[in-house]
Amino acid sequence: ETGVTQSPTHLIKTRGQQVTLRCSSQSGHNTVSWYQQALGQGPQFIFQYYREEENGRGNFPPRFSGLQFPNYSSELNVNALELDDSALYLCASSLEAAGELFFGEGSRLTVL
């Protein structure tokens, strides 16, 4: 148990729809990072939020956006879903921007 909780755990969407995934960070952590893990692959960095500001972004299109709230919880939004967006979305929190990452169990998104 890392203390990082994600919701929902599983969801199914159709192409073109929009999705919001949520993450509650571990108590005391002010940084949240999001990763996408396709089946059989390692996680890929999407972006990081540090004290409510985006602090680094991976090679993902603008339809992937995020938000961090004053309590340091975070949302990942994906617009205009494509089939290739089907993946496990992992949230990780850390104490400060460069601290050890503690991962949640992920949200499994299936796009049909």
Add this chain to the structure above:
Amino acid sequence: GQQLNQNPQSMFIQEGEDVSMNCTSSSIFNTWLWYKQDPGEGPVLLIALYKAGELTSNGRLTAQFGITRKDSFLNISASIPSDVGIYFCAGAAGNYGGATNKLIFGTGTLLAVQP
């Protein structure tokens, strides 16, 4: 997206055997990390390495940060059934105490241990 090369892709071993896996990159990293991921869960950090040439142990696990800073190795001694899972290496271009902890993950090594 960029991923590090991990070898082997999978290993099927008997309980009690030792295991070795490695990870290589075309880029230099200042931090190397090894994670284990069980089915339905997120990755869990096993070992962190911060200096080229560093050798670090965590119980039966030993990892090394390659001298070239482009590779890392993980050894598991006397494997047990609960070692089953997927092992990922990850590199960070910045220092783990630096400005960001964006990680580049490897392709993973699936370990199966037969009792």
